[in-house]
Amino acid sequence: MAVGDVSMPQMHAVKGVKIGSAEAYVRYQNRRDLVVFEFAKGSNVAGVFTQNAFCAAPVHISKAHLKITNPRYLVINTGNANAGTGKTGMANAEATCAKLAELADVSASEVLPFSTGVIGEQLPIERLVNGLQPALESLNENAWLEAATGIMTTDTTPKGASEQFEIDGVRYTMTGISKGAGMIRPNMATMLSYVATDAPISRELVQQLLNETVNVSFNRITVDGDTSTNDSCIFVATGQAGGAEITSPEDVRYSKVLEVLTRVMKRLAQLIVRDGEGATKFITVAVEGGENTQECCDIAYSIAHSPLVKTAIFASDPNWGRILAAIGYAGVPNLDVEKIQVWLDDVQICKDGGAAEDYTEEAGARVMAQTEMTIRVDLGRGQAKDTVYTCDLSYDYVKINADYRS
């Protein structure tokens, strides 16, 4: 059960983006497990990918293709990650691109492949390529929900965000989807996420917008601290809604797009945490008063990764000593604990490094019992701040991951 409101909004079509899907029986039966995106000619595409050294074959190929073209197609399969699969895995990912290119009459380098699922098994490549033609035949503008559903693995709910905004009298759309529930600690990207707008933006700025927003969204979430081999996030601007191309970050229109994209990306990232494997609570860890952003981020992740903090929150137990311990072992040099304040929502639990005098177990337990809460830490040594989103650690996390594959 996902935490809080994870409902799909109205998924507005993005001019210049068509989506098709098919049942390819990669692993799952009776569901669309193959998704194809088609972008109108002239679209600008940017991507960020996992920094896991064991990155999957499709990640290698997507990165290489992005360097030499502005891709026209994405092809995504679920059920098999095509990671740890050696040369055969590379050949299979290349064969997928080649077949789709042939059917769609583009070059293979204009296709980006993506895979998610079990690591270390070879793709059933024949079944996969047989699904490409039916997927292409189903291409249409109003299939974002089908795409969000098609890319799910252990997710319990499809994940989407969609907004419309106006610049100079033109109405633009920003729509995106994401997937992921376990092996979630993105490093420069996430499990899988695709966001598109029909606003006109230069390719350089599409990448810049993606980098800026990934760093406050997908790069600030964790479920279990395990960075996936397949994390990929794609942002595309088709320009099909019209208007002059945005080519400078000084352009006021850039700020407007950045604002909308930040909101969409944060929502998509937080949806992954809300649907984290076994999650029963959604937790915001906000660290402020640091000398620099990195140390705020380190401490926030130290708290967000601590199995002891996460099990205490699962149990609604305000065992705040575990939060202090996690702050203390984050590895931040010269930390003066006597300057540290910690709050659970509005309840101060730690004042100047020790228990706050007016703190009561009842007040702490009241916040801990909520399904959403903020752990706020003030380091008292500077102006920097950072925020990380995570969930608790429950019996069901163990159950899901002890049972997966079986």
Add this chain to the structure above:
Amino acid sequence: MAVGDVSMPQMHAVKGVKIGSAEAYVRYQNRRDLVVFEFAKGSNVAGVFTQNAFCAAPVHISKAHLKITNPRYLVINTGNANAGTGKTGMANAEATCAKLAELADVSASEVLPFSTGVIGEQLPIERLVNGLQPALESLNENAWLEAATGIMTTDTTPKGASEQFEIDGVRYTMTGISKGAGMIRPNMATMLSYVATDAPISRELVQQLLNETVNVSFNRITVDGDTSTNDSCIFVATGQAGGAEITSPEDVRYSKVLEVLTRVMKRLAQLIVRDGEGATKFITVAVEGGENTQECCDIAYSIAHSPLVKTAIFASDPNWGRILAAIGYAGVPNLDVEKIQVWLDDVQICKDGGAAEDYTEEAGARVMAQTEMTIRVDLGRGQAKDTVYTCDLSYDYVKINADYRS
């Protein structure tokens, strides 16, 4: 239930070490929760302590006292960690030393205090100091088992190691105890461990021996990755069995002591993992072929901390892709995955970065079903190696930590 053989050996008395205990009702009822060590005059004492910035009041004071004296007494309470307790916590730890010093007619700086248990609550100092006199009255040489039992918290079994060895016709003893089951990822020390020998060793070398052996024992284990606020490890050489003092690491007797101490420390450290909260499997992660020890250690810990690897092992599921992913996100620069080999005991699961051709699920499952196994990784880029010990992640880990304090 602890994993494998965790039985207490015959705990040989160490000449010059006496141990007393008492029921002080710090938190637990009807058990000895206060332990006092007395060392003969002339003993040389060394210690290593947690690097957690939120280190406990007794850690602050033990470190300060060790700098100015060769301590004669240790006093240890369980049930309350006296961490995150501010100035009152410091005053309570100092009062404990002062009272014991008065009763034993030594200076307060010759007493080292230790606490373990819940973080963030004040010690019931009156009950604690009232237990000191009965503890002193019970001092005797044959109470190592009582001490090992007295310092337990969530441990399910007392932990001890004891050996006798001969140098130049003199028989010496090396005996030690440890405790800890959760919040285990020692950084320069462990939860609590006390090791003593009656061999004559200079103070400088006592510290050197401790540093050398901690780095292959307590600094190479993890249960949940949470570094405690109270980790402390003490090694004392009383010299009471006779012989000329060992004053140089070139002395052949130094090598003999190092060999015995390494074995004792590794056993005490591994006992903590075998009794890790919820543990059902004991796992050795051995990484070789690295450019340097640090990268071997980083990869070993990355595997040992991965909740996905740990839940797969709990389920006896040879889902080895999770091991590859953990190697890949360890942050080791320029890792060439095509040179990487991985084995589960004698079964090669990954060859040159992909699935080993003759690997079968049956072979992997056979090893995964064992209660003890070694995950061996060869990075194929150098001669360095390192080894880390850990356990699996089970329902009971969540249960224990969601229920603790309740």
